Amino acid sequence: MKFTEDVRKYAAEQGIAEEEALKKGMEAKSKEFAEKGSELYAKA
Numbered sequence: 001m002k003f004t005e006d007v008r009k010y011a012a013e014q015g016i017a018e019e020e021a022l023k024k025g026m027e028a029k030s031k032e033f034a035e036k037g038s039e040l041y042a043k044a
Contacts (some may be wrong), residue, residue: 011021036042 007018007021007025010025011018014021016024
């Protein structure tokens, strides 16, 4: 899958394990979600 390829590529570029790349990505998205008001459905 494209997502898996992207994670592996990012991890290789950063010199980190795939699990660490996933953790960092989830933390970044969690922060972004909270900053945007924690709404499930964004208004267009």
